[in-house]
Each structure stands twice: as structure tokens, then as C-alpha cells.
Amino acid sequence: MKPLIQDQKARIASLIKRSGKLLFAAFLCLGLPAASQASHDTGVFELDQNAVDNPLTPGGDANLIYCDHIDPDRVGMCAGIAASTHIVSTFYRDKVNDPNDDIFAGAKDSNDILGGKRDWGWKLGSANDKNDIGSVFISLERAPGVDVNNDGKDDYFLFFGLDAFSENGDAAIGFWFLQNPVTPLPNGDFSHGHVQGDILVQADITNGGRVGRYDVYTWGPNDALNQPVAPSQGELTLAIESSDCGDSAANDEACGVTNATDAVAPWPYTTKGVDGNSPTFPPITYFEGGLNLSALYDGEIPCIGAYIAETRQSQSETAELEDMVINQFDLCSLDVRKTGPELSKVGDTVSYTVEIENDGALPITKSSITDTLVNDLTDGSNPAITLFDNCGDSLDAGDTCTIEYNYVVPEMAGPLSNTVTATYLFGSDIASDTSSHEVGLFTPSVSLDKQVGDGNGGFNDGPAQILQGDAVNYRISVSNTSSANTPTLSCTVTDNTLSIDPNNTDGDGDPSTIDVMLAPGGSTNITANSGALNNPGNVVNVASVSCSPAGFVNVVNDSDTVTVRVKRRESTITVTKTGDNYTKVGDDVAYTITIANGGGSDSDLTLDSIVDNLVGDLTDGTHPAITSSDCPVAPATLNIGNSCTIQLTRETLATDSDPVTNTVTVQASDAFANTASDMDSHEVDVVAPAITVSKTCLNEPVEPGTSANFRIDITNTGDVDLLVDISDSVLGINQLDVMFGTSGSCTYDNDPSDGCLRIEAGVIAGTSPVVNQVDITATLPAVTGLANVLNDSAGDTCDVEQGGDATRTLGFWKSHGSDGDRNYPSPVQLGYTCHIARDHVGFPINLGWKTLHSCADVFGIFWSNMGKQSDGDRRTQICRTKLHSSWQLMAAILNDGLSNGATVPTDPDSGLSLIDAMVEALSGNNRKEINRLQGQLDEYNNSGDDVSIEDADGAIIPQADPNGTRDLANYEAGDC
Known part of the structure; x- marks a missing residue:
């Protein structure tokens, strides 16, 4: 049985038992009034100040509940005592006068158990005498003929009680009926808090043996209550006010009583001042009470999941709680039981039976029934379901339904595990349970090994040779190689050549078959003689075995063959x-x-x-x-x-x-005129290894400083695989042991398995033609055993364009200051502009009005602002002119530094080169002269812009990066 949404096991197992169809049997003859009745006059339970059933009075008593749990079959101490009519009941004995009793450690009924304004706590300790609880009983009953709400259904009643260690003074007793499965946790807390509608019954017992007050509360507001809402403590709402069941003012729906005098104790009872068990309860130490749940909830009672019996220091709802007994008490519960075979195998059909029982107190409605193997078991169209029994829309308390279904075991490693989950509802509450079944999967297999005698008492797998007329012995070994959980194999061994059962031990009259039984791991040996073999040639002898596991129809087989060669009795x-x-x-x-x-x-x-x-x-x-x-x-x-x-x-x-x-042929003879001959042939493959190589320039003529690209095609023109070494020092190729296959048609790609390989590679051209050669050496694979070596080579030349005098404009030098990611090989590191300035021209560089000492200074000239200096001050007119002219001057100096840079023209006015003339002009302040020379420098910088640059250092010109040197520039270099 599984409780409603129970997420923790109760600390102390609650003993819950269903009484089945005995529920109403004891009351069929009672004439009960149709109106509302007090909980003590239902005829179901005696609230009569004692715990012993009076056979002359309608209704059971607490001793029946006790016997239900300690002696349900009434064969021991409870022989002759009737069974109770409970739907659900529990009986629990708490520790008494014991320092290790579980008691409260700071708790009040007005506080939430968990998550409220102030949580409850518990500890191990000893309760004071009058608050020390001994035994607790609770029973849910249904009273025939009592229908307070006129809903056509008999009302549910709760009856409950306890005994205490001492009768000293007044007592305050309480019973909580909780919807959450509340349990105490090891850390002193509780697992759950209250939910709206939890019930508290509070009874105050006076020293005179009367129940002076008997109140029923709910936690939080309860719209279903027909009682006026009295002032509450915390979340407690007063629902029913009552008193002693003997009072005329007692509320019909709830009341309680205590023993005013000594009462018989029908279970072991410990009281203060008595050594051992007491036969009686002293006055006001035994309490029992009742509550009409249906009246309290207008017929719609909740799913109670746990109870707490408690005592208080005083009779105030806000007083500290003392002793406690807490356990499960489930009204909504489901029990799922799944059965099936213990053993099966892959491919077999497994049959399962699922029984679903409502072992709670309330009728529940089906939500889902699922299986981890065949999914929805409520689907009548599911082909696996062979019996969709009585699992209808709902289950009444005590009812059971059954589903049977089949499943074919798939290819898998065992065991086969399977879980059924059933979920039912009571309103919005959920009752769920699962049941799993495990089928052990066995693997039947058998092994048969047939061997032939070696003539020396041993056996082997053969083949064997004998002369005409001789006989051989055979041994057939059969082993059960099944998994250990496989049932015993029933096997039939058959050998159509041998008489393996000459004595007809299996009773079938066939000497060629014999039956054996083998447990897993077991084996047996069967021996037989061939008799004289007179016909030359191969005698093929086959034995087979066919087995079935006990209780299963599956068949496993194996067979083995032995060959005996019968030789003629003549020379060979x-x-x-x-x-x-x-x-x-x-x-x-x-x-x-x-x-x-x-x-x-x-x-x-x-x-x-x-x-x-x-x-x-x-x-x-x-x-x-x-x-x-x-x-x-x-x-x-x-x-x-x-x-x-x-x-x-x-x-x-x-x-x-x-x-x-x-082919070689041998002829021989013996002394008896017998002749013998034999021949044997050998074949050797004739191979014709051959290989060719060609090399072609792909892009001539090549610009200096760019890549001269070559294509190398290598072809295996022979009929045998070749291992080829490929070497080209100019292109940096050195490939060893490249396996070339053979093919009628090949493709020139990078896979030589079809006999062809194409390699394309390049080298940076200078100013001279690029000449290189590829060499190949081919050897046959070692498997051929041939040591032949084939060599070949091929070469080609890529012509290089012969350019004129090169220059580049100001924009080129400004945009090639950096190579972007600075990832080019030396000597170009900070861009081509820096390479020419540093490595070709050399620092310092004289501009007349400035001297530059680094690439950062060069970048500073190119990137300085025409309007403002580096500190933000505005430039003078002559300062702007000098900076602007320095751009053309710097470009001309860099062009002059190129390996094939165009010659700088001579200024006709000064007779100096344009560069020297501009340097001299910038050292002064003649704006007209500076502007005149600037135009001539611009013409020079454009003169060879279409001629390729040839770099004597072999440097590669990287891609343009227009803004790459902004962050590297020394802007103070451009200040006046």
C-alpha cells in the first residue's frame, strides 16, 4: 500500500489494515434515526469511558482495534474477540516514562508545522507524567443510516483515543489529522507543513473525570463549514464546539469522554506508581472521542495522510506542546501488484498480470495506468493487452481490478525490468503506486565437438588417414554452454554414420540417435567405432545435436564434422x-x-x-x-x-x-612392380613496373616578388604497385614511400591509390627565370620480393617579367605601413613602408625641417593632422605647408629606396635632385618655393606606379591596411 503523494517514509511504520466487507455487517439490525447523530450514538463505536467492547451495546470499542493489529486472526490472546468494523485503523504504543521518548521541542497548535510564522521542533526527552502518552488508537468508520448532509451516502466518522501515564490534575489532549504525510526529520524539524483544511480536535479533561471542552478546528478558513467562525489562534478556525459525550449540550457531530473511575486496560498499560503493567486505567488516564467528518466537510472529506496525538502544558491553544505520537494514516491509498514469469529469453513472449487495489478508505477515480514497456494500459486498442478486466473509471475502497498483457523480449542483455505505475484521483488529491517485475533472461546454447582417434588413445579434430580395411574411433563431446540461469537442456545427439546408441538406451530403436540431459556447464562424451573402412577416399562424418530448455519450446543446435582419408594399400x-x-x-x-x-x-x-x-x-x-x-x-x-x-x-x-x-612430374616404382607418380605446379606473376613524371610552369611570365607556380604529374604506367620518393629542393617537396596503385583510368588528384598524383606548389620569383627539377625514385613493395629501382625526373622554367623603374604614390606608402595582423615573415614585420625606410633608406632621414629616427616618426608625418598639432594647438600657415609637402617628400624618399626605384629627376631651377631641393626649401620658410617643388615630387611619385616592385631582399609586399599604423605613429614628429 502506498499513501497519497508520500515523499518521505514515516519514522515509525503505521499499521493500517482494511476490514473489507465487515464494514456494515454489525449494524444491519440497528434502528438508527435519520437525523444528525452524535458521534457516540451511531451504533458503530462505543464512546463509553472504557476500552472494552460491550456485546450488548451496538458498536465496537478500542480493544477490537488493538486486536486487529496485534492478533488479526484472533488465534492468540484475542481469541473470541470480534473484529472491528473499521475502514482504516491504527494502534501504536509510545515510550512511557522514558528519557528517549520523542517529544516536542518548541511547538504550538497556533503555529504552522513547517514554513509558518514559527516552525515546530522535536527532540528526544521525557514528557511530564500527566502529559506522557502511552498507547494511541484511531479508526475510520462509516455509520449505516447516518446522512447528515442528505447526499445519499452514509457519513464517515473518526474515532480515536489514548491513555496517559498519570492522572495528576487537569489534562489537555489534542489530535491533528493532516493531509500532508508529515514525519519528524533527524535534524529536529518536520517534513511538511499544514495545508488548508487540516483538522485539530482539542479536548480539555478536568480532574473530576469530565471532558469540559471538546473543540474541532481547521487550519485556515473553511468555506464548507456550517458553523459560525469563532475567534482563532494563528491560522486555527473554530469549526465545532462540543463537550463530554454524556452532556446534553454536547454537539451531535463531535464529542469525547474520559474514565471517571478505574477502567479495564485491554492492552499492556504502564501507569505511575505501578510496578509493571497495570490491569486498569486509573481515573482520567483513558480518553476517547469521535468526529463526524462528513458533517465537518459537508460530505466532501479530504485525503488524510497522517495523524499527531499530542498533549499540552495547559488548556490554551497557544500553550507549548509536550508529548507527541506521529504516524501515517492514509485515507487515499493505492496498491499495485505486478506478477510475471521469473525466466524467459530473447524472442519469447512474456505474460504479465497487474492487480490494482484501492486499499484506502475513499473511492478514487482513474487518471492513468502506464507500463514502461507497452505504455498506456488503459488503451483498449493496445495490441499487447489481452484482458482489460474491471479497471473502469473508478475503484471503491477495497476493490481490485486486473490487467493482463504480453510482451515479446527484444534483443537485449538481461534481466528484463518492467514497472507499472497507476495514478488515481480523489478530487485534486493523487494516489499513486508502482510495481516492478524482473524477468531473468537466459541464453540457451550447446556445443558439439566431434574428434577422431589418433591411434594412441588420444583424440583430435583430424583429418585422419588410415589404410583400406582399417577402423577408427570417434568421440562426440556435447557441452551445455548456456547461461547459468538456463533450465536443463533436453538434447538429442544424431550421427547417421555411427552407431552411437547400440543398446537403445533412449528407447527409440534408432542406434544413430541418443538422448541426454545437460545442466548449464554440464557435458557428456559419446564414443563409437567406425568399423572397417574399405573404400578409398575421404569419409566425411557429421554429428549434430538439438536441444530444448525444460519448459520452453526453443531449439538450439550445433554440429561438427571430421574427415578421415582412406588410402589405398599401395606405394605413394x-x-x-x-x-x-x-x-x-x-x-x-x-x-x-x-x-x-x-x-x-x-x-x-x-x-x-x-x-x-x-x-x-x-x-x-x-x-x-x-x-x-x-x-x-x-x-x-x-x-x-x-x-x-x-x-x-x-x-x-x-x-x-x-x-x-x-609443372614438375615425378615417376617412381617399387620392388613389387607397383608404380607411383605425382606432380605439382607453381605460378609466378609477371610484372612490368614503369613510372613517368612531368613538370609544368603554370603562370609565366611571373611578376618579380610573386609566386611562380608549378604542376607536377606522376603516373604509374606499369602493372604493379610502386613505392615512390618525390624530391624537389626548389619547391621544398620531400615525400617518401608514397604508395602508387595501378588503374586503367586515373584522376590527377592528391590520392595516388589509382596510380596518379598531382602536386602543385610555388616559389617566390626574383628577377631571374625560375628553374627547378623534380626527381622520383620508385621501388616495388617488399611483398613482391623484387629489388628493382626506377628513376625519373622532369623540370621546367618559369620566365620572370622584366620591369622598368618603379615608384608608388603617397597613398601606397601610407596604406602599406602595417601588414594588419603583422604575421608576415622577416624582413617585413611592421609593413612594407617601414621595411623600405629602415632597411633600404636607413635612419636618420632628413626632411629639412625635421629629422626622422624611426618608423613611428615616418607614420607620424603621414598621419599628422593638417589643422592641429599633437597637443591640439592650431598650425600656422607655413607649418601646414611644410607638413603637406613632407608627405610627397617622404613618398619620394621611399620610392628612391626601392631596389628598382625610378631615378629622382633634377630640379631645373636649383640644379639639385628634387629630393635635395625640397629638403633645402623646407629648411626655410618660402611657401612659394615649397609648393613649386611639391608638384614636381607628386609627378615623380606617379611616374612608375604601373611598374612592378623588385625587392633585392626578397621581401613580400603584404596587403594594404589603410589604418594599420594610426596607433603606432609618433604624432609629435609632425609638430612645428
């Missing part, structure tokens, strides 16, 4: 010829010929002839192709069991076929 000779696997025209092929006397007739043999169809007669051992031989010169004797070897070579001819097939 064997010849074996081996040799190289590959050759090519002009190469020698090495052969080895081995001749052996098999001795079938126990005689020596005379070698009469040894002939090779390509080499010729090898009988006398003098043939020039023979490199060594230990064979006797024919006609000579080769003794029984002996062998000899001839080694020879033969050159591969251009006229030979491919492959070259070579």
Missing part, C-alpha cells in the same frame, strides 16, 4: 613445388622441389624420372638450372619416409605467359 610418392610469387622479364625465378616417399606399401621407391615442363629433365642433377640437389641420381632409391630437395632458377622470358606456370 608426393612432390611439392614452391617458388617466388613475382618476377619480371630478365629476372630469375627461384624454385624448390621437394619429393617424399609416403611409404604406403612399406617399401622404398626408385626415382625413375623427374621432369620440369619448362626447365627439362632434372633426373641426373646435372642440369645447369639446378643450384643444389640432394635427390639420388635416377635410377636410385628414395627410402621410405625420406624426402629430397632440388633448388633451381629460371630466367623470365619476354615470350612467357603471365602468369608463368611451371
Whole structure:
């Protein structure tokens, strides 16, 4: 049984039992009034100041609840005591007069248990005598004929009570009925707080043995209550005011009583001042009360999940709580039970049965029933469901429904786990439970091994050789190789060649079959004799086994074959010829010929002839192709069991076929005029390795300073794979052991497996033509055993454009100050402008009015503002003129520094070069002269702009980066 949304186990297991159809049986003859009744006159439970049932009075009592839990079958101490009519009940014995009792540690009924203004706490300790709880009982009953709400349904009643250790003074007793499954936590807190509608019954017991006050509260407002709302403490709302059940003013829907005099204690009871168990409850130590739940909630009672029995220091709702008993008490509960086979295997059908029982107190409505293997079990169209029994829309208390369904075990490793989850509703409350089942998956398998005797008492897998008329022994070994959980295999072993069951032990009358039983890991051996084998040739002997696990129809099989070669009883000779696997025209092929006397007739043999169809007669051992031989010169004797070897070579001819097939034939005879002969052939593949290489310039003529690009094509034109080394020092190529395959048609890409490879690479051109050569060396793979080496090479030249005198405009030098990511190889690091200024022109650079000492100064001239100096002051007119003219002057100085820079013209007025003339003019303040020279410098800077730059340093000109040197510029260099 699983409680409503229970997220923690109760600290102390609550014993809850359903009484089934006994609920109303005891009251069929009671004439109960139709109007509202007090909880003590329902005829269901005796609220009569004692715990012992009076058979003459309608209704049960607390001793019946006690017996339900400690002796439900009434075969022991409860023999003869009737069963109670409860729907759900519990009985619990708390620690008494014990320092390790669980008691409250700061708690009030007016505070929330958890999450309120002030939480509850608990601890281990000893309660004071009058507040020390002994035993607690609770029972949910239904009173036939009592229908306060006129809803056509009998009302639900709660009956509950406890006994206390001492009767000293007045007592305050309380019972909480909680919808959350509240449990105490190890840290002194509680697992849950209140929810609206939780019930508190508070009873004040006077020293005279009366219940002076019996009030029922709910937590939070309760719109369903028909009682006036009295002043509340915290979230407590007074719902019912009542008193002692014997009072005429007691409310019909709730009341309580206590024993005014001694009352019989029907369970072990400890009281103050008594050594051991007391047979009676002293006055005001036993309390019992009742509550009409249906009246309190207008018929719609909640799903109670736990209870707390408590005592207080005083009778105020805000007083500190003392002792406590807390346990589960579930009104909405579901029990799911899933059954199925314990064992199955992949591919078999597994049948499951699911039983869903409402083991709570209230009727619940189905929400969902799902299975982790076949999904929705409420879907009548689900093909796996074979019986959709009585799992309708709802389940009444005590009812059970059943679903049966099948599942085919898929390919998987065991075990097969499966979980069913059922969820039912009571209003918005949820009752849910799961049940899992595990099917062990076994793997049946069998192994059969058939062997033949070796003549020395042992057995092997063969093949074996015997002479005509001889016999052999066989052994058939059968092993159960199944998984350990597999049932015993029932097996039939069959051998159609042998008589493996001559005594008919299996009773089938067939000597070629025998039945055996094998547990997992077990094995058996079956031996049989072949009898005389008279027909030469191979005797193939097959044995098989077919098994089924006990209780299953599955079949597993295995078989094994042994071959016995029956030899004629005559002389035999064997010849074996081996040799190289590959050759090519002009190469020698090495052969080895081995001749052996098999001795079938126990005689020596005379070698009469040894002939090779390509080499010729090898009988006398003098043939020039023979490199060594230990064979006797024919006609000579080769003794029984002996062998000899001839080694020879033969050159591969251009006229030979491919492959070259070579056969040797040996003729022999024995002393009894028996003849024997044998032959063997060898094939050697003839290969023709060849390779070519070509090299082509792709982009001539090439501009100086740009890449001269070449294409290299290498082609395996032969019929055998080649390992190729490729070397080109100019292009930086050095590839070793590149495997070239062979192909009828190839593509020139970067994959040589089809016999072709294309490599494209380049080198930066200078001013001279670019000449280079590629060399290849090819060898045959080691598998061929051939050591031939092929070489080839190819070269080409890329012509270089021969330019004139180069210049670049001011915009070029300003935008090539930086290479952007500064990732170019030396000597260009901060851009080409810096490279020419630093490495070609050299610092310092004299501008007449300024001397530049670094690339940052050069960048400062180019990027200085015409209107303002670096400190923000406005420039004078002559200052602007000098800065503006310095841009053209700086560009001209850099152009003059190029390796093929155009010659700087001479100024006709001064007779100086334009650069020197401008330097002299900038040292003065003649704006007219400065502007005149500036125009001539601009013409010079544009004169060779279409001519490629040739750099003697081999430097590469990086891409333009218009703003790359702004952050590197020294702007003070442009100040006047």
C-alpha cells in the first residue's frame, strides 16, 4: 500500500489494515434515526469511558482495534474477540516514562508545522507524567443510516483515543489529522507543513473525570463549514464546539469522554506508581472521542495522510506542546501488484498480470495506468493487452481490478525490468503506486565437438588417414554452454554414420540417435567405432545435436564434422613445388622441389624420372638450372619416409605467359612392380613496373616578388604497385614511400591509390627565370620480393617579367605601413613602408625641417593632422605647408629606396635632385618655393606606379591596411 503523494517514509511504520466487507455487517439490525447523530450514538463505536467492547451495546470499542493489529486472526490472546468494523485503523504504543521518548521541542497548535510564522521542533526527552502518552488508537468508520448532509451516502466518522501515564490534575489532549504525510526529520524539524483544511480536535479533561471542552478546528478558513467562525489562534478556525459525550449540550457531530473511575486496560498499560503493567486505567488516564467528518466537510472529506496525538502544558491553544505520537494514516491509498514469469529469453513472449487495489478508505477515480514497456494500459486498442478486466473509471475502497498483457523480449542483455505505475484521483488529491517485475533472461546454447582417434588413445579434430580395411574411433563431446540461469537442456545427439546408441538406451530403436540431459556447464562424451573402412577416399562424418530448455519450446543446435582419408594399400610418392610469387622479364625465378616417399606399401621407391615442363629433365642433377640437389641420381632409391630437395632458377622470358606456370612430374616404382607418380605446379606473376613524371610552369611570365607556380604529374604506367620518393629542393617537396596503385583510368588528384598524383606548389620569383627539377625514385613493395629501382625526373622554367623603374604614390606608402595582423615573415614585420625606410633608406632621414629616427616618426608625418598639432594647438600657415609637402617628400624618399626605384629627376631651377631641393626649401620658410617643388615630387611619385616592385631582399609586399599604423605613429614628429 502506498499513501497519497508520500515523499518521505514515516519514522515509525503505521499499521493500517482494511476490514473489507465487515464494514456494515454489525449494524444491519440497528434502528438508527435519520437525523444528525452524535458521534457516540451511531451504533458503530462505543464512546463509553472504557476500552472494552460491550456485546450488548451496538458498536465496537478500542480493544477490537488493538486486536486487529496485534492478533488479526484472533488465534492468540484475542481469541473470541470480534473484529472491528473499521475502514482504516491504527494502534501504536509510545515510550512511557522514558528519557528517549520523542517529544516536542518548541511547538504550538497556533503555529504552522513547517514554513509558518514559527516552525515546530522535536527532540528526544521525557514528557511530564500527566502529559506522557502511552498507547494511541484511531479508526475510520462509516455509520449505516447516518446522512447528515442528505447526499445519499452514509457519513464517515473518526474515532480515536489514548491513555496517559498519570492522572495528576487537569489534562489537555489534542489530535491533528493532516493531509500532508508529515514525519519528524533527524535534524529536529518536520517534513511538511499544514495545508488548508487540516483538522485539530482539542479536548480539555478536568480532574473530576469530565471532558469540559471538546473543540474541532481547521487550519485556515473553511468555506464548507456550517458553523459560525469563532475567534482563532494563528491560522486555527473554530469549526465545532462540543463537550463530554454524556452532556446534553454536547454537539451531535463531535464529542469525547474520559474514565471517571478505574477502567479495564485491554492492552499492556504502564501507569505511575505501578510496578509493571497495570490491569486498569486509573481515573482520567483513558480518553476517547469521535468526529463526524462528513458533517465537518459537508460530505466532501479530504485525503488524510497522517495523524499527531499530542498533549499540552495547559488548556490554551497557544500553550507549548509536550508529548507527541506521529504516524501515517492514509485515507487515499493505492496498491499495485505486478506478477510475471521469473525466466524467459530473447524472442519469447512474456505474460504479465497487474492487480490494482484501492486499499484506502475513499473511492478514487482513474487518471492513468502506464507500463514502461507497452505504455498506456488503459488503451483498449493496445495490441499487447489481452484482458482489460474491471479497471473502469473508478475503484471503491477495497476493490481490485486486473490487467493482463504480453510482451515479446527484444534483443537485449538481461534481466528484463518492467514497472507499472497507476495514478488515481480523489478530487485534486493523487494516489499513486508502482510495481516492478524482473524477468531473468537466459541464453540457451550447446556445443558439439566431434574428434577422431589418433591411434594412441588420444583424440583430435583430424583429418585422419588410415589404410583400406582399417577402423577408427570417434568421440562426440556435447557441452551445455548456456547461461547459468538456463533450465536443463533436453538434447538429442544424431550421427547417421555411427552407431552411437547400440543398446537403445533412449528407447527409440534408432542406434544413430541418443538422448541426454545437460545442466548449464554440464557435458557428456559419446564414443563409437567406425568399423572397417574399405573404400578409398575421404569419409566425411557429421554429428549434430538439438536441444530444448525444460519448459520452453526453443531449439538450439550445433554440429561438427571430421574427415578421415582412406588410402589405398599401395606405394605413394608426393612432390611439392614452391617458388617466388613475382618476377619480371630478365629476372630469375627461384624454385624448390621437394619429393617424399609416403611409404604406403612399406617399401622404398626408385626415382625413375623427374621432369620440369619448362626447365627439362632434372633426373641426373646435372642440369645447369639446378643450384643444389640432394635427390639420388635416377635410377636410385628414395627410402621410405625420406624426402629430397632440388633448388633451381629460371630466367623470365619476354615470350612467357603471365602468369608463368611451371609443372614438375615425378615417376617412381617399387620392388613389387607397383608404380607411383605425382606432380605439382607453381605460378609466378609477371610484372612490368614503369613510372613517368612531368613538370609544368603554370603562370609565366611571373611578376618579380610573386609566386611562380608549378604542376607536377606522376603516373604509374606499369602493372604493379610502386613505392615512390618525390624530391624537389626548389619547391621544398620531400615525400617518401608514397604508395602508387595501378588503374586503367586515373584522376590527377592528391590520392595516388589509382596510380596518379598531382602536386602543385610555388616559389617566390626574383628577377631571374625560375628553374627547378623534380626527381622520383620508385621501388616495388617488399611483398613482391623484387629489388628493382626506377628513376625519373622532369623540370621546367618559369620566365620572370622584366620591369622598368618603379615608384608608388603617397597613398601606397601610407596604406602599406602595417601588414594588419603583422604575421608576415622577416624582413617585413611592421609593413612594407617601414621595411623600405629602415632597411633600404636607413635612419636618420632628413626632411629639412625635421629629422626622422624611426618608423613611428615616418607614420607620424603621414598621419599628422593638417589643422592641429599633437597637443591640439592650431598650425600656422607655413607649418601646414611644410607638413603637406613632407608627405610627397617622404613618398619620394621611399620610392628612391626601392631596389628598382625610378631615378629622382633634377630640379631645373636649383640644379639639385628634387629630393635635395625640397629638403633645402623646407629648411626655410618660402611657401612659394615649397609648393613649386611639391608638384614636381607628386609627378615623380606617379611616374612608375604601373611598374612592378623588385625587392633585392626578397621581401613580400603584404596587403594594404589603410589604418594599420594610426596607433603606432609618433604624432609629435609632425609638430612645428
